[in-house]
Structures are given as C-alpha cells and as structure tokens.
Amino acid sequence: MGRYAEAQRKLKVTGGGRNMISLKDIQANPTFQTLIRRTNEYLSILGYTEHGLRHVTYVSTMTAYVLETLGYDQRTIELGSIAGYLHDIGNMHNRKYHGPTGANIVYVELRRLGMPLEEICEITTSIANHEEEIGVPVSPICAALVIADKSDAHRTRVGRKSCRDIHDRVNHAITDSSLVVNSDNCTITLKLAFDTTECQIMDYFTIYLTRMEMCQQAAALLGCTFRLVINGLELIGERAGAAELRPAAGEGVTRQ
Ligand SMILES: [Fe+2]
Ligand SMILES: [Fe+2]
Secondary structure (H helix, E strand, C coil), X not given: CCHHHXXXXXXXXXXXXXXXCCHHHHHHCHHHHHHHHHHHHHHHHCCCCCCCHHHHHHHHHHHHHHHHHCCCCHHHHHHHXXXXXXXXXXXXXXXXXXXXXXXHHHHHHXXXXXXXXXXXXXXXXXXXXXXXXXXXXXCHHHHHHHHHHHCCCCHHHCCCCCCCCHHHHHHHHEEEEEEEEECCCCEEEEEEEECCCCCCXXXXXXXXXHHHHHHHHHHHHCCCEEEEEECCEEEECCCCCCHHHCCCCCCCXXXX
C-alpha cells in the first residue's frame, strides 16, 4: 500500500459521537428521495442511461464493499455508502459539472440534518471529484466511489428503449459484470462479458478509456492495481513480469 493511501487509511473519520447519520437515514429522507427521482427523470429526458435508485444503490453498495474489503473502519465505510448513494444528485440541474453542484446540494442538506462538518467534507469532496471531467481521486472514499461508479456498465442500464447512441450500444453489449477486490494481492478487477455481435470492444474504450484511467488512479490511491478483464482478456492490469512477483489471483483469468 502506498504512503498516501496508508496515511488516509489512518485518518479515521468520526463524528465525535454526535449525530451519527446512517445510510438508512439518508435512504428514508424524503428530500433525497425526491432529488434522486428528479435526477433520473432529467437524465432520461436527455437520453442518458439509468441513473435512478438502482444505479445509486449499486454505487453505494460497491463503494462500501471496496472500503470494507480493504480494511477501512466502519464509519468510513458508512460515509462511503452515503457518498455513493448521493453522488449523482447534481444531475438534476445539469449533467455538466454535476459533481461539484451535487456536492453543494448535499452539503446544505447534510448540514441541515446536523451531520458533523468533518464527515460532510469527506462526503462532498468525494462527490465533487467523482467524474473524470474535472475530478481527481483525493481520498479513500472518493477513490472507492469512482471505481464503484465507473464499474456500473451493464445492459440493465439501457432498459427496453432502443439503443440510440454509442453509450446505449456499449451498455447493452455488456451481458455480465462483476467488481472483485482482492486484498491479498492488492488488485481491484472489473470483469465484463461483452457481446461483440452488438458492438466492438473498441467502442467500449471510445467512451470508457478516460474512466478506466481514472479507476487506475483511484486504485493506486487505495494501494491497489486496477485490472479490466473483458471476455477473459486482461486489457488493463499489471505490467508484464510484475505478475510473477505476486501470488496468483486465483480467478482463472487469462493474462496477456
Ligand atoms: Fe456522475
Ligand atoms: Fe453515477
């Protein structure tokens, strides 16, 4: 694990026992329920893939999974799950800069709920930096959120609408996906099953290359290597030769 990631791991995010707001509290909050619904409605009008409860619940769960598997403390995991749940709320105003605008909205609402300021900052900085457009993974919560968010590509996000653009076609071609964190050999692996009769793997990289590069940065902050495996081929991963220095991942993945 890198020095920065190690330092961040030691930074325990606690609220001093005051007003420990949980993910359940956030999910039950009518304001956030409305904002998430409005976000999905706005983006569906623009033709985007699904950004509703399914997406934010997936991102929340996977952010927590990444942090938990890498050994972070319970409160950091809980804050990560909240950040994941609220990360896309800025989209209800505009897709452009939805990270920072969402962070501002969440900041106000969490202040209103009485969450300790240090915890709010952990959440809102992560939300503000989750998009590759202007974001940088700057903390473990932010890094886990980035990986969770970018890993959510699957045909279920397209639904039954006709595939109008490359985003729809690429998502529809992904028939199976899984994100696996291995704390023993410090790898974070996104495995995709890709139907090449629907579109080409190159199309995936056309829209996801910068996102995958951001996942590499995020994994590095967490002290891990990010691997992208499509149809059994490791397309992003460890440098040749480095793999022999580490224990086998035991995932049956063909190395290039
Ligand atoms: Fe986003
Ligand atoms: Fe998202």
